[in-house]
Amino acid sequence: MANLDAQVRESQEQVSEAxxxxxxxxxRIETARTKIEAGEDATLDIENATLEEVHAHTEVMNANIAELIMGLDDVTAAFSRDFDEMRSKTGWESFVGIFSKARSDxxxxxxxRSASIDDKLQDLISKSDVIVKLLESQLATLEEHKVKVGDNLNETLDEREATVGELEDLRKQIKAMDPEIIQLENKIANETDAAKRTKLETELADMNARYNEMVQQEQVKLAKSQTLERYIEKGKTWVDSLQNQAATQMVLINxxxxxxxxxxxLYDALTKSLKTAQQQDIAHRINEIGVQTDQEAQTAMAGIGAATNQKMADMLEAHEDHMVFARDVLEQKAKADERFARRFQEIVEKHDKNLYGG
Structure with missing residues (x-):
């Protein structure tokens, strides 16, 4: 359990870092968005917003939590074996029973009584609750950032759509000016009157200035469109990553x-089984009471019988609901285990085959 405590602390640190x-x-993505809106170069910010380190750390964090969860399963299995051992006497208790059955019992x-069964169960549940809170905190963080980046992404998609529209409109205007410029150049070439030629050349200069300005605007719009496209690509990748991380957290929580x-x-069933074993021992001891106390024994047995019958009646009434509940829980666990094993197949295999460090 000390090792589990250390793993819980390590997981808390990893979640905080994640x-x-x-x-x-x-x-970084938001900073890039602000720079884009201000018309500044955001290429460096977007390229620096790499996902590899975040993914690597998150994978290690989730792997450790998965191993921690399997560790809790191992402890549960060990407790189950402890329960089974409690139902029978130890070698020393059996040896003492040769000389004094009462002392052995x-x-x-x-x-x-000193096994602290409830304490062990509560400790397990407490550790599970701590891990669930960690995972829920991580899930909330992922959802918060997914919404934040998603909102920015939607705004950027709208802006890029508008920018592409402006770019296409500019290109149409530029394309339309080409024949006008050619036509004006031909007029100048054929014009012999100096005054008219000068006027045409002034018109051509104005038209070329507008043309060059629109070409320059085209380059600006194109660069902005490409920047927005890279931002959208990074944003989509990050949102997809957040979504996938959130799905992993939900599998672990479930x-x-x-x-x-x-x-x-399980503990409820095992505790009842243990108590039943104790009751059977008491019944056996009552059966061994001497003839001189038969009357007292019969009275005691009658009382026990009446109480037992009442308890049996209560148990039979509650049995169906309990079995339905237990069966539902087992079905839920089978589904949760299957999802867990599918997402953490490699870790489960290492755990089962004790291949750590391999």
Whole structure:
């Protein structure tokens, strides 16, 4: 359990770092957007907003949390074995029973009482809750940044659409001016009157100035369109990444929450089984009471029988609902385990085959 505590602390640090990296990357994209609006060069900002480091860190973080979840499963399985051992006597208790059955039974009862079954269950649930809160915090961060970047992306898509429209309009105007310029140049070439020729040359100069200005505007609009396109590409990639990370967090949350339900059902069943074993021991001891106390034994048995019958009746009434609930939980766990295994197949394989460090 100490190792699990260390893993929980490590995961808390990794989640905190991941959130800082996500915030930084979103900030870079927002800064690029502000520069684009101001007409400044944003190429460097966009290129610096790389996803590789964020992805690498997130993968390590999720892998560690997945291993932590499997560690909780291992602890649960170990507790189940502990329960099974509690139902039977230890070698030493059996040896003591050769000389004193009462002493042997008392030792077993003391061991069961000191087992802190509920404490272990609560510790497991507490650790699960801590991890769920970590994952929910990460999920909230991912959703927040997904909305923020998505809003910027929609604005940029609208702006690029408008910019492309302006660019196409400029190109049409430029294309339309070409024959006008050629026609005017031909007129100048054929004009012999100096005054008229001068007037035509002034018109041509004005037209060429407008033409050059529009060509320059075309280059500006083209550069802006390309910048917006790169921004949109990075924004879409980041939104897709945030969406995929969010899906992973939801798989982990679902797995943990389902595991917690299953552990409660499991511990409830095991505790009842343990109590039943103790009740059977008591019944056996009553059966061994001597003939001289038969009457007292019969009275005690009658009381136990009446109480047992009532308890059995209550249990039978509740049994159907309990079994339906338990079956539902088991079905939910099977689905959660399947989704978890599919997303973390490599980690599950390493865990099952003890291939760490390989």
């Amino acid at each position: 959130q800082a990296r996500i915030a930084e990357l979103t900030s 008392a030792m077993r009862q003391d061991r069961v 797995k943990l929450q389902t595991d917690t339900k299953q552990r409660v059902v």
